[in-house]
Amino acid sequence: MIELLQYDFFSNAILAAILTAVSCGIIGSYIVARRMVFIGGGITHASFGGIGIAYFLGFAPMLGAGVFAVLSALGINYFTHKGKVREDSSIAIWWSLGMAIGIIFIALKPGYAPNLMSFLFGSILTVMKIDLLYMLVVSLITVFVFAVFFRLITMISFDEEFARARSLPVDFFNYMLIIISALVIVASTRVSGVILVLSLLTLPQATANIFVQSFRSMMWFSIIIGLIGMITGLYLSYYTNLPSGATIIVTLTAFFAFGKLIKTIFSVSNN
Amino acid sequence: MDNLLEIRNLTVKYGNYTALQDANMKIGPTDFIGVIGPNGGGKTTLLKAILGLLKPSSGEVIFSEQLSNLKTGIGYLPQVNKFDSRFPINVIDVVLSGLAGKQSWIKPFNSANKEKAMQLLDDLGIAHIAHKAIGQLSGGQMQRAFLGRALISDPKLIILDEPGTYVDNKFESELYEKLVQLNKTKAILLVSHDVGTIFAHVKSIACVNRELNYHPSNIITPEQLASYNCPIQIITHGEIPHTVLGVHNHKHHH
Numbered sequence: 001m002i003e004l005l006q007y008d009f010f011s012n013a014i015l016a017a018i019l020t021a022v023s024c025g026i027i028g029s030y031i032v033a034r035r036m037v038f039i040g041g042g043i044t045h046a047s048f049g050g051i052g053i054a055y056f057l058g059f060a061p062m063l064g065a066g067v068f069a070v071l072s073a074l075g076i077n078y079f080t081h082k083g084k085v086r087e088d089s090s091i092a093i094w095w096s097l098g099m100a101i102g103i104i105f106i107a108l109k110p111g112y113a114p115n116l117m118s119f120l121f122g123s124i125l126t127v128m129k130i131d132l133l134y135m136l137v138v139s140l141i142t143v144f145v146f147a148v149f150f151r152l153i154t155m156i157s158f159d160e161e162f163a164r165a166r167s168l169p170v171d172f173f174n175y176m177l178i179i180i181s182a183l184v185i186v187a188s189t190r191v192s193g194v195i196l197v198l199s200l201l202t203l204p205q206a207t208a209n210i211f212v213q214s215f216r217s218m219m220w221f222s223i224i225i226g227l228i229g230m231i232t233g234l235y236l237s238y239y240t241n242l243p244s245g246a247t248i249i250v251t252l253t254a255f256f257a258f259g260k261l262i263k264t265i266f267s268v269s270n271n
Numbered sequence: 272m273d274n275l276l277e278i279r280n281l282t283v284k285y286g287n288y289t290a291l292q293d294a295n296m297k298i299g300p301t302d303f304i305g306v307i308g309p310n311g312g313g314k315t316t317l318l319k320a321i322l323g324l325l326k327p328s329s330g331e332v333i334f335s336e337q338l339s340n341l342k343t344g345i346g347y348l349p350q351v352n353k354f355d356s357r358f359p360i361n362v363i364d365v366v367l368s369g370l371a372g373k374q375s376w377i378k379p380f381n382s383a384n385k386e387k388a389m390q391l392l393d394d395l396g397i398a399h400i401a402h403k404a405i406g407q408l409s410g411g412q413m414q415r416a417f418l419g420r421a422l423i424s425d426p427k428l429i430i431l432d433e434p435g436t437y438v439d440n441k442f443e444s445e446l447y448e449k450l451v452q453l454n455k456t457k458a459i460l461l462v463s464h465d466v467g468t469i470f471a472h473v474k475s476i477a478c479v480n481r482e483l484n485y486h487p488s489n490i491i492t493p494e495q496l497a498s499y500n501c502p503i504q505i506i507t508h509g510e511i512p513h514t515v516l517g518v519h520n521h522k523h524h525h
Binding site: 029148152161166167168209213 | 322364372404406420
């Protein structure tokens, strides 16, 4: 198993898994705690529009995806709070608009789009140095913001009105954190693609939440569970020759089911 | 003694709808004011205006020197059903969050803060569940935790929004005892639809039904209520000053 690490593609994949586990563990906990998972889904799918445009114009797909993710995050927020559109409707609008734009631009470019599947379903084994650099920067920003402002973020997330009554910078942090979320989501699409990335933000958290109740421990546990799940899934996919993104998600789901089982056995034997 | 805050000619509009019209009220350092009025009559709007959560269309809320160490001078207990009770946070962290705005955002809580939080939880009888997640608490325990959050910043004014809902009667009577005790050094503004219970404890009454009518005692007659245009449900129980109001017909003005 260790000898696989001699291959650049495999050690890059492991590094990508580590960085994704850290950023998704933290941002996913934030998204789950604030019940913003569906917003995350909207951002993820909208980012496909940027991938399509980047593919058509021939620049880096991650850049296009990043711009679209941030625009859709702000757009969903704007529609909901200023445009008086119901939140779930404004998410759906951005979700499908982004996908539609992506499909149109990919169709406009003559020839077969070979990387299309990897954008949709991820391909951690083809991660390149430039992707790793982007993931590293995003992870460092995430860790820094949550390490320094953890208490403030908890207060704002738990009771926004109370935070406003105390003149905390609620709007600034809401915008900053949704932008960071968008950047993390884009970085993570390398691992599992726009369609599957949502589970990297929710499965480790749901598993952690079986055992721990505080925001901080939820983040730590999610990082560890996400990391073990991704590396296990990566090895499984290598030996079974199955798609890596999907295998990772099935592995994380198995962890969740196992966690529930342990908890049930434990609480039955306690009673 | 000087007032803690004064509401002057306060009008709040949501679009074309006037929620509060030309309200005036003063809150003194040891006032205990019950805010009553029909649902949608503007009680919550009044609270939000005091807490700075909305911009008045006209008029102002003026804070005294004592409250000018702003915001932390006011302890706020919102309606408990407004929270996401599944949020991953434990009781002691909820209480500590009441210090928000009092010290720097990034400075960690020190041991004095934590001791104070534990002391409050002890006073409120929930020290044993300090490290439980908020979602595992009963309604009464949750209210106690939020009361702890309201009290930890040593406020001069405590604002409570419907504290009697979702709790057992035992907690409700303990809460009022606690409030009477706190009222020795702090002003209290209590919003409730349960008029019977609040009449027994408050010193004065503000009836909010788009307009605000301040009544400087806790004994109020049906005629006065009618003249305040304050159609409220009356339930009354308890011992002394005890007012039972007859059925009165009222017209809704919209």
